[in-house]
Amino acid sequence: MIMQTIFLKHTISMIPFLDLKNINLRHEEEILDAMAKVLRSGWYIMGESLSTFEQAFADYCGTKHCIGVGNGLEALNLIIKAYDFPKGSEIIVPANTYIATILSILQNDLKPVLVEPDKDTYNLDPSKIEAAITDQTKAVMVVHLYGQACTMKPIQDLCAKHDLKLFEDCAQSHGAYFEGKRVGNFGDAGAFSFYPGKNLGALGDGGAITTDNDALAEKLLALRNYGSHQKYYNKYIGVNSRLDELQAAILSVKLSVLDEDNEARRKVAEYYLAHIQNPKIILPKVIHREGHVWHLFVIRTADRDGLAKYLQENLVQSVIHYPVPPHHQEAMAEFKELSLPITEEIHKDVLSLPISPVLTDEQMRKVVEVINQY
Numbered sequence: 001m002i003m004q005t006i007f008l009k010h011t012i013s014m015i016p017f018l019d020l021k022n023i024n025l026r027h028e029e030e031i032l033d034a035m036a037k038v039l040r041s042g043w044y045i046m047g048e049s050l051s052t053f054e055q056a057f058a059d060y061c062g063t064k065h066c067i068g069v070g071n072g073l074e075a076l077n078l079i080i081k082a083y084d085f086p087k088g089s090e091i092i093v094p095a096n097t098y099i100a101t102i103l104s105i106l107q108n109d110l111k112p113v114l115v116e117p118d119k120d121t122y123n124l125d126p127s128k129i130e131a132a133i134t135d136q137t138k139a140v141m142v143v144h145l146y147g148q149a150c151t152m153k154p155i156q157d158l159c160a161k162h163d164l165k166l167f168e169d170c171a172q173s174h175g176a177y178f179e180g181k182r183v184g185n186f187g188d189a190g191a192f193s194f195y196p197g198k199n200l201g202a203l204g205d206g207g208a209i210t211t212d213n214d215a216l217a218e219k220l221l222a223l224r225n226y227g228s229h230q231k232y233y234n235k236y237i238g239v240n241s242r243l244d245e246l247q248a249a250i251l252s253v254k255l256s257v258l259d260e261d262n263e264a265r266r267k268v269a270e271y272y273l274a275h276i277q278n279p280k281i282i283l284p285k286v287i288h289r290e291g292h293v294w295h296l297f298v299i300r301t302a303d304r305d306g307l308a309k310y311l312q313e314n315l316v317q318s319v320i321h322y323p324v325p326p327h328h329q330e331a332m333a334e335f336k337e338l339s340l341p342i343t344e345e346i347h348k349d350v351l352s353l354p355i356s357p358v359l360t361d362e363q364m365r366k367v368v369e370v371i372n373q374y
Contacts, residue, residue, distance in 0.1 A: 015354050015363045017317040018197055022358045027253050031203075034249035044245045046225070053248040054208070056255055057192075060175075061184040063210040065217035068243030069224050072171045072193025075207040076104035076141075078241065079167055079189045082219050085110055089138040091167075094124040095343040097143040099326045101169050105141070113137070114327060114335065116342045120285045122146060122298070126154040130162075139165035144173035144183050146321070147199070147265075147295035148287065152178045152186045159187075167191070170210075172295040174200040175262045177288075184210040194243075194251055199265070199295050200258050202247040264357035265294035268364055272297055272353065275368045280307075282349075296321055300349040307374060308351055314370045319352045 024031065038049055050068050058066035069075050080091070087109045093101055095114035105112040115132050118125040122145045129140060140159055142150045159166040166187030170176075173183045174192060184190030194206035211217050219236070222229045227238025266289065273283055282300040286292050298321060301307050311318045325347040327335040354367055 014315045014317060015359075015367060017319050017352070017354050018356050019358050020196055020201070023201075023356060024203065026358070027257070030253045031250050034253050035246055038245045038249050041245075046242055047245050049245040049249040049252070050243055053243075053252045053255070056252060057208060058210060060255060060258070061182050061190070061210045063185050063190075064212045064214070065210065067209045067211075067217060067220045067224060068248060069207045069209060070241035070243065071205040072169075072191060072195065072207040073100045073104060074224075074239070074241040075191035075193070075209045076101065076167075076169060077107055078220055078223050078239070079191055079209055080104055080108045080110065080139075082189075082216055082223060083138070083165060085138045088136065090134060090136045091138060092124075092129060092132050092140045094143050094145070095327065095338075095340045096122060096325060096346050097145060097169065098171075098322060099329060099331075100171070101141060101143055102326050102332070110138075111136070114338060114340060114343075116340055117145075117346070119342050119346070121148055121151075121287060122284075122346065123148060123150045124155070126151055126158070129155065129158055133158075133162055133164070137162070137164060139167055139188075141167040141169060142187070143169040143171075144176055146284070146298050147173050147176060147293040148284075149173060149176040149178040149183050149291040151287065156186060171195075171198065173293055174198065175258050176293045177290040185212075188213060189216060194247065199262060199293055200251065200254055203250055204247055206243050206247040206251065207241075208243065261357040262293040265355055266292070268355050268359050269294045269297050271364050272355075272368065276371055278372050278374055280374065281371065294355055296352045297355040298350050298352050300346070301351065302349060304349050304351050307371075310374055311370060316367055316370050317354060321350060321352050322347060 054066040054068050090111045090113045091105045092113045092115055094117050096117045102112045113132050115128050124142050144150055168187045168190035170183045170190045171193035176183045189209055189211040192208045194202040222236055223238045224241045227234045227236030280301050308318050325343045327338045
């Protein structure tokens with residue numbers, strides 16, 4: 001074992017958790033051409049590149065509308081803002097999500113109701129939602145965490161039964177399916193992030209909202225632009241949150257290969273699932289193949305910190321998504337007394353392994369070899 005570890009150190013360089021540079025350099029010529037076209041157009045905000053991308057992404061998701069915004073948090077914020085729920089209204093949300101999902105609720109003066117996830121999929125557990133519904137509940141916000149689509153049918157049925165809005169946080173799940181339909185197309189609206197590390201990533205911040213609701217789309221178009229449909233005439237108290245022309249042009253280039261990239265991620269994940277055979281490791285569980293786009297490959301182990309240190313020493317980068325559950329964050333001190341044992345265990349045990357469309361066969365083999373020797 002020691003000799004094998006030394007061999008690894010001398011034959012390969014550090015395996016990056018996510019090689020963003022090489023992911024993007026595959027499209028260098030097309031990206032530079034797209035950027036040059038924007039430069040030469042003289043139109044840099046809310047122009048042709050944005051409208052072209054919005055139509056293409058709406059078509060991709062299977063929705064009528066796509067509204068490009070500044071980032072994923074703003075996408076969530078604006079969806080909630082558009083509904084103008086009474087102050088203090090409740091929105092049910094998974095307790096183990098990234099804090100941005102919860103921030104969007106708090107920033108609209110509403111109350112997040114944290115519900116435990118399914119321990120196998122890490123997504124919101126449909127069986128636990130109904131008990132959390134009160135007469136103040138206005139919506140359920142699902143998160144397709146780590147790239148796996150939630151089990152949507154029972155959640156849709158619950159929302160219909162209780163007359164609740166259904167919002168999707170799709171920041172990690174671009175292109176994932178549930179029963180033949182892509183995420184972002186199940187609820188009243190879906191929010192996407194195009195942060196550079198996402199499956200569909202810009203070269204800066206960016207986000208989008210998808211919806212089939214014509215009136216909602218029309219309101220969102222104004223809300224993202226100071227509350228205005230017509231310059232200098234403001235219908236709503238809006239914000240400045242617009243996906244810019246350069247990022248829209250870059251995203252159009254990368255959207256054309258998103259399905260191909262997601263398939264490459266699936267093949268990495270399937271290799272890991274087939275070959276990691278360390279009894280200390282709990283591997284992720286997949287509901288169905290096309291339902292997961294593997295934004296992250298997340299394992300669990302009781303010795304998470306020890307494994308992370310060992311991987312780093314053996315030239316494999318790993319990342320913790322996420323080390324602190326939202327209700328234990330200083331910013332959410334009012335929620336610190338909540339008892340959420342499943343969420344707390346997940347955040348204590350999870351570790352994300354390298355995965356990307358450019359991870360090589362040799363790198364995959366070395367990741368598996370190192371983990372199996374632990």
